[in-house]
Amino acid sequence: MQTSRLIVRNALRHKLRTILTVAGLVVATLAFGLLQTVVKAWYAGADAASNTTLVTRNAISLVFALPISYAAKIRAVDGVTRVAYANWFGGIYQEPKNFFPQLAISGANYLDIYPDFVLPEDQRKAFLRDRKGALVGRKLADEYHFKIGDVIPLRGTIFPGQWEFVVRGIYDGRQSSTVTTQMFFHWDYLNESLLKTAPRRANQVGVYVVQIRSPEHAAAVSAAIDASFSNSLAETLTETEKAFQLSFVSMSDAIVVAIRLVSFVVILIIMAVMANTMAMSARERLSEYATLKALGFGPGFLARLIVGESLLLSLFGAALGAALLFPVTAAFAARMGTIFPVFEVAPGTLLMQFGAALAVGLVAAAAPALRAARVNIAEGLRSVA
Known part of the structure; x- marks a missing residue:
């Protein structure tokens, strides 16, 4: 319980930095979710195809x-x-x-x-x-x-x-x-x-x-x-309805691939931003980590503080991004009219959002947590102003 309180207090220590980091996470996860929803909409016809229906066309x-x-x-x-x-x-x-x-x-x-x-x-x-x-x-x-x-x-x-x-x-x-x-x-x-x-x-x-x-x-x-x-x-060519629908999607494969790549590039960018935030925080608290070590707290405790703070920020940002995804998707669908026959947020998209946020939090905390766990007490205490 005390560890959780300490993680929250650390996250709120620099409020402006925290707000900007969370805002970046919200934008990134929202963009990621929206782009994945666009890809899902592209395959809506194929996903809804019956497995007992065939389509026969000219070969x-x-x-x-x-x-x-x-x-x-x-x-x-x-x-x-x-x-x-x-x-x-x-x-x-x-x-x-x-x-x-x-x-x-x-x-x-x-x-x-x-x-x-x-x-x-x-x-x-x-x-x-x-x-x-x-x-x-x-x-x-x-x-x-x-x-x-x-x-x-x-x-x-x-x-x-x-x-x-x-x-x-x-x-x-x-x-x-x-x-x-x-x-x-x-x-x-x-x-x-x-x-x-x-x-x-x-x-x-x-x-x-x-x-x-x-x-x-x-x-x-x-x-x-x-x-x-x-x-x-x-002569005829007969295929399943799903294969028939996918033949249309394949005509725009390059666009779908580009959208997928952009969605993952967004996550990589916010991962770099998050890693920089956690590195700055860990560097500023080097003397505190040394003091905690001198008081008997082990490397595992220090690592938990940093990883916990990183996960708190990333998952909170993802939660806000996921919540905003529904009204943004509805507004986007209204603007698109009948271009996308089905445009809705799939449960899998939400799981991908939180999975991406979890990965961002863990990767961003890895290097700072390792550095804090290895901090030398004497060198850390020397950094006290």
């Missing part, structure tokens, strides 16, 4: 479509329980900066594959009845103030023209990690328009979403699907 590239006739063959593959399909639409709402994903989907079977999209039954039925009906996620609806019955005009880029969709439902996420920044509408509506305006682009889909009976059969089912279309004009 050459995602930009090339697949015939609608493939659906029946895929459904016939052993181990497949449900098949749906979707097209990326890429429309512009009002102005180019208003970006959000829009997908033309096959309807009920697509929604059945994704039970995490929670939708009231009456809204689901209204959507399925209306050819121009659309579903929007809760976060997307909040961002653009969409309401049931609103008409959403989109200017097509991949599919040119002016398109209008009627909001028939607003879906929520079953979990906080569920993406609710997307808009869904009927593939049939898109296809009917293409049959009139661009027949050569009709009856084609971007990807097939395949639900399988068991995740253990993913590799075998994927191979069987791709074998069904080998040597055809549109």
